[in-house]
Amino acid sequence: MNNSLDTSVTVIGLGLMGQALAGAFLKAGHPTTVWNRTTSKADQLVAEGARLAPTVGDALKASSLTIICVTDYQAMHELLGATDIELDGTTLINLTSGASAQAREAAQWAEQRGAHYLDGAIMAIPPAIGTAEAVILHSGPQSDFEAHKSTLGALGTVTYLGADHGLASLYDVAGLAMMWSVLNAWLQGTALLRTAGVDAATYAPFAQQIAAGVAEWLPGYAEQIDRGSFPAEVSALETDARAMAHLIEESEAVGVNAELPKFIKTVADRSIAAGHGGEQYPVLIEEFGKPRND
Known part of the structure; x- marks a missing residue:
């Protein structure tokens, strides 16, 4: 593990998140090189001590560790795919959002170019970067993660998920599924209660x-x-389905959109029709785990 605060870092991509990443490295004392198509986005960072590289190639040569935070995987390939870009021996950590298949393909592409590659996901907003509230997920070879864990700690709470490069992307979207589901449920309840003032x-x-x-x-x-195995230790799915019907009826009675509870009940009804009415709610994993073509 590299514990030196003198470890240099390159950050490619200076949107709001990229700027926050570079700023956190600077604040932690790491010599930081940056590059962005629109060079003016580097002005504040340069004023804080960053070095603006004239080209992507120069940015990569400046540090053995490069953080990529661009629009998407296509943008990464466009920037780093030129024949004159040297990646051999470089460690690339891609914090660009994308699909798990793209992460795995990018890992193969980087390894063919001689680079070490970790894929990542940022579970935070830009102002949180550099604090413990910023959770940064990483997947890929554990040895590459451990080699740079101390440096990456400048960004927040760094977490290693496993050797599969696609894990960070999957955890990212799984987290989004949780976030939107909780928020949508709260909005459904809020809409119901607003009808009563x-x-x-x-x-x-x-x-x-x-x-x-x-x-x-x-x-x-x-x-x-x-x-x-889904024994009904608390409640059977068929009992839950009756409560779902009540939620739908109440929503419609007070003039609130009932699409969300109807969807939930539709999934439950399919599971009950398949013979799982006497089992507990997690049995619905069998419905969520298979695609629907209708």
Whole structure:
């Protein structure tokens, strides 16, 4: 592991997130080289001590560790794919958002060019970078991660997920699924209560309590999924389905959009029709785990 604060770093891509990444490295004392198509985006960083490289090639040569934070994987390939770009011996950490298949393909491409490659995902907003609240996910060879873990720690809480380069992308979208599902459920409840004059701020603490309570179920439900056995220890799915019908009826009765609860009940009804009505809610993994073509 490299523990030296003198470790130099290159950051390619200076959108809001890229600027935050470079700024965190500078603040931690790392000599930092930056590059961006629009050079004016580097002005503040240069004023803080960063070096602006004239070309992508120069930026890569400046450091053995390069962080890439651009629009998408295509943009990364366009920037680094030229024949005059030398990647041999460089460690590339790609924090660009994309699909798991793209991450795996990028890893193969980088390795063919002689580079060490880690794929990553940033679970934070730019202002949080450099604090413990910023969670940065990494996947790829563990030896490459360990070699730069100390340097990467300048960005926040760094986490290694495994050797499969696609894991960071998958965790990223899994986190988004959680985020949007929780928010949509809260918005459904908020819409219901507003019909009775209850404002969102009044409902929010109760919603937080419910969300925290449901989160406590996850480890036990995860065990059921991993075992492939779903005994109804708390409630059977057919009982849950009756409560779902009540939510739909109440939403329609007070004039609130019922699409979300109808979708949830549709998934439950399919599982019940397949003979799982007497099992517990996590049995729905079998529905979520297969594609629908309709």
